[in-house]
Amino acid sequence: MVVAALVVTAAFAGVTALRVDAVASGPARAAAEAGRFVTVDGVVTEDPRRLDSVGGDLVVLTVRASRLASGRDAVVGPTTLTVFAAASDWTGVPFGTPVTFRARLAVPDRPGLVAVVARPTGPPTVGPAPWWGRAATAVRSALDAASDAALPPDAAGLLPGIVVGDRSGLLPEVEEDFTEAGMSHLTAVSGANFAFFVGAVVLLARACTLGPRATVLLAGLALVAFVVIARPSPSVLRAAVMGVLGLLALLTGRRRHAMPALATAVIVLLAVDPALAVSWGFALSVTATAALVLLAPVLLRWWVGDPDSPDGRPTRSPVRGAVVVAVAAHLVTAPLVAAMAGRTSLYAVPANLLAAPVVGPITVVGAAAALLAVIDVDVGALVAGVTRLPLTWLVTVARVGASAPGAVIPTSDGTVGALVVGAAAVGAIAVWWWLRRRQDARGRGCRSPVARSSGDRSDPPRAPSSRPG
Secondary structure (H helix, E strand, O other): OHHHHHHHHHHHHHHHHHHHHHHHHOHHHHHHHOOOEEEEEEEEOOOOEEEOOOOOOEEEEEEEEEEEEEOOEEEEEEEEEEEEEEHHHHOOOOOOOEEEEEEEEEOOOOOOOOOEEEEEOOOOEEOOOOHHHHHHHHHHHHHHHHHHHHOOHHHHHHHHHHHHOOOOOOOHHHHHHHHHOOOHHHHOOOHHHHHHHHHHHHHHHHHOOOOHHHHHHHHHHHHHHHHHHHOOOHHHHHHHHHHHHHHHHHHHOOOOOHHHHHHHHHHHHHHHOHHHHHOHHHHHHHHHHHHHHHHHHHHHHHHHOOOOOOOOOOOOOHHHHHHHHHHHHHHHHHHHHHHHHOEEEOOHHHHHHHHHHHHHHHHHHHHHHHHHHHHOHHHHHHHHHHHHHHHHHHHHHHHHHHHOOOOEEEOOOHHHHHHHHHHHHHHHHHHHHHHHHHHHHHHHHHOOHHHHHHOOOOOOOOOOOOOOO
16 A cells, blocks of 8 residues: 555656646746737636735636747647736636637746736637536526525625635625634535535435436536536535545445545546645645544544443534534644635634534525526525525624634744644644543543442343243
């Protein structure tokens, strides 16, 4: 196993080194170093995201260029561009749209697999989007329209964020509250969304008495459609690969093992796109999932203790399970958040515990509202209105958590912040383990000598048999 791990690691290191060298020494990088103006032909691979900029209203997006032309010189071949452009020119250009635009190239200010940065000089010429891109945009637009018609402004922008990761309508104050309360992950598509959505599809298929093959086929189609609608972000891709592995396990009748599925998802995705290795979203998604698989059961066992312990504590409790899941996810992701944002949230665990019961119903009902809104916006709005109270609850929890004293603790960003917060997380785990050991020792000390000598599992004395000899 060790040899296999070393071989895989060496293979990834070699492939990544070749990719980095190709990006750093290719003709597109040479054009960027010279600051040339080029005409770009490519496809938008990420929805434009607004940036707070002193120089004006800007958006950032990713374009997969197929051709860069400068006069008689042209670079033909796939090239990834990070585009910083005016919001007024690019806001309405969705994922999957072919574009042609004039831009000045520059070298990225951070290492990675992005070849160049492009700054357009004007609006793009937009081509016809593929049918799947138009369908995905139609679903997202229909959900936005249904949410605006049925919900107040703070909840109307939140529902598309929870269901499909569309944060374009999220009010700035609501987004800030969710960030400071440690709940911002709720507005980004993750494995939980796949679990709720695909799980609902499987239950519906089983209710219609469909067999395993038909159920897996229907769930697989729903999974692919969800990836297209929610956009293939790092967390979505990771969750999608794990969902495919889970469906294969259902089809073959084998029990799903979470860690092998997670490891396979990471290996496959990094092999296809090594740039995910430096993606904050991918790192947060993978570490949170690993924590739920590895750390949460350990913490639950420390809390519950031995099932045969004499204190009579229940070994299964939904409340304890939810608490442990929230604590485990927060402990492992807090160092990454500190390194990324230079702060950590003090009330993230209780806030997410209060939010957890309503996230699943909001996701499933919101997905149904999106599909119905494509047919009729009024019908979709009627279904979306069911989420009004749960969404109001989420907004209230985020607002209270963000306004509580000491809600946000500033830390150093980068490696220093990660080490400091990581040390605090390890210390918290150690204190929990120490307190649990002391409680166990106190419980054993309180047991009487008679109980210890006879044992709790000894059989009661049997009555003498009345049968002869």
